[in-house]
Amino acid sequence: MNLLNPFLVYQRRGRIKPRLRWGVCKLHKAANAHGIPITANDRRLLAFKDKHKGQRCFIVANGPSLRMEDLDRLRGEITLASNKIYLAFGKTNWRPTYYVVCDYLVAENNRATILQLDLFKIFSEAQKPILGKPAKRKLFYRELGDGFGQNEEYHGAFSKNALIGIEASETVTTTHIQLAFYMGCNPIYLIGLDGRYVIPQTMTDHPVYNRVLVSQGERNHFVENYHVPGETWGIPKPESHEIGYSLARQVIEQRDGTILNASRVSFVKAFERIDFDSLF
Numbered sequence: 001m002n003l004l005n006p007f008l009v010y011q012r013r014g015r016i017k018p019r020l021r022w023g024v025c026k027l028h029k030a031a032n033a034h035g036i037p038i039t040a041n042d043r044r045l046l047a048f049k050d051k052h053k054g055q056r057c058f059i060v061a062n063g064p065s066l067r068m069e070d071l072d073r074l075r076g077e078i079t080l081a082s083n084k085i086y087l088a089f090g091k092t093n094w095r096p097t098y099y100v101v102c103d104y105l106v107a108e109n110n111r112a113t114i115l116q117l118d119l120f121k122i123f124s125e126a127q128k129p130i131l132g133k134p135a136k137r138k139l140f141y142r143e144l145g146d147g148f149g150q151n152e153e154y155h156g157a158f159s160k161n162a163l164i165g166i167e168a169s170e171t172v173t174t175t176h177i178q179l180a181f182y183m184g185c186n187p188i189y190l191i192g193l194d195g196r197y198v199i200p201q202t203m204t205d206h207p208v209y210n211r212v213l214v215s216q217g218e219r220n221h222f223v224e225n226y227h228v229p230g231e232t233w234g235i236p237k238p239e240s241h242e243i244g245y246s247l248a249r250q251v252i253e254q255r256d257g258t259i260l261n262a263s264r265v266s267f268v269k270a271f272e273r274i275d276f277d278s279l280f
Contacts, residue, residue: 037163041134045141045163052078053184058262059176060085060096063194065265066222068092070191073280080180082172084110086117087223098122102143102166102175104208105234107131122179124166141179143168158244158251170237174244177259181251187258191276192222195268197236209234238267245270 037043057078060066062085071094081096083106089095099119101107107114107127114121114131121138123131134140142165145157157167158174162182166175173193180188202214213235215227220236227233249270252259261271262279 039134041140042163044134044136044139048139048162048179048183050184052180054186055184056187056189057097057180057183057185059173059180059188059190059193061173061190061192061194061263062221062226063192063263063265064219064222065194065263066192067264070264070276078185080176082176084221084226086113087226095119098179100172100176100179101127101131102168102172103234104130105206105212105232109231124175141166145169158247160251169244170240171244173241174248177245177248177252181248181255181257186252187260188252189260189262189274189276189279190271191262191264193261193263193266193268195238195241195266197238199236204232206232211235242268242270 037046055078057080058074060071060074060079060081062081062083066088068088068091071088071092075094077097079094079096080098080100082100083103085096085099096119098121099117100122101114102124104126107123107130111130119137121131123138123140124143125140126143128140132138141162144159144165145168157169159165159167159178160181162179166178169175173190177188197220198218200213200216200218202216203211204214206212212232215229215231215233217225217229218227220226245268249259259271260274261268262274262276264276266273
């Protein structure tokens with residue numbers, strides 16, 4: 001009966017609101033788990049289920065082996081790219097079909113540029129405070145696991161249903177693979193996936209990632225100064241990447257799918273290699 005007392009409800013609003021949010025969140029997750037979309041964002045996510053079934057796609061990583069002339073050859077292909085791939089746009093007419101950011105630091109450091117990109121964008125819900133609300137060409141997915149890849153229990157997890165969520169991982173490439181799988185892409189090719197890093201010695205504190213690297217001008221990507229000196233970036237963990245890649249390959253091959261590494265140079269062991277030029 002106390003809940004019918006408006007004065008009492010108002011007095012206890014500080015305790016009631018979090019419980020209501022928790023309840024709504026639980027109902028939302030339960031509905032999504034049964035394939036029931038609740039929000040407009042959910043409905044757009046559901047529409048991506050098997051959208052590209054049986055069509056090949058290319059996942060574009062940002063390693064040093066990525067070539068601008070190879071990007072030009074991907075025009076007309078289904079492609080997923082991420083983070084600072086926009087630094088290539090001045091040298092190629094290619095644009096990714098889907099642009100993905102799941103790294104909080106990338107969103108935080110490059111917010112203005114990311115918001116101005118005229119691309120179809122897919123972000124994690126953790127970035128809503130930075131990158132705004134869902135829109136017609138801006139989707140958000142729920143991050144499963146701990147949300148920032150710091151819980152060892154979730155390393156290597158793989159989600160088969162983006163409506164429920166995408167498993168958090170140490171690399172955006174694993175997010176790309178889960179999205180491509182959800183969209184029914186087959187085969188899946190990877191390029192620019194070098195898998196080796198030059199790690200700067202300087203680190204600093206960060207409220208989300210605890211400790212992050214401070215760039216000293218090292219070269220880990222397809223352009224110099226991808227991370228300008230002084231810019232913060234997350235600590236790469238290639239061993240965890242390999243765990244996620246191996247599980248992704250296992251899941252895809254169990255569904256009679258194919259995922260191959262077409263990178264010009266790569267130290268990643270999880271995927272079989274294929275010559276990029278042979279695909280054209």
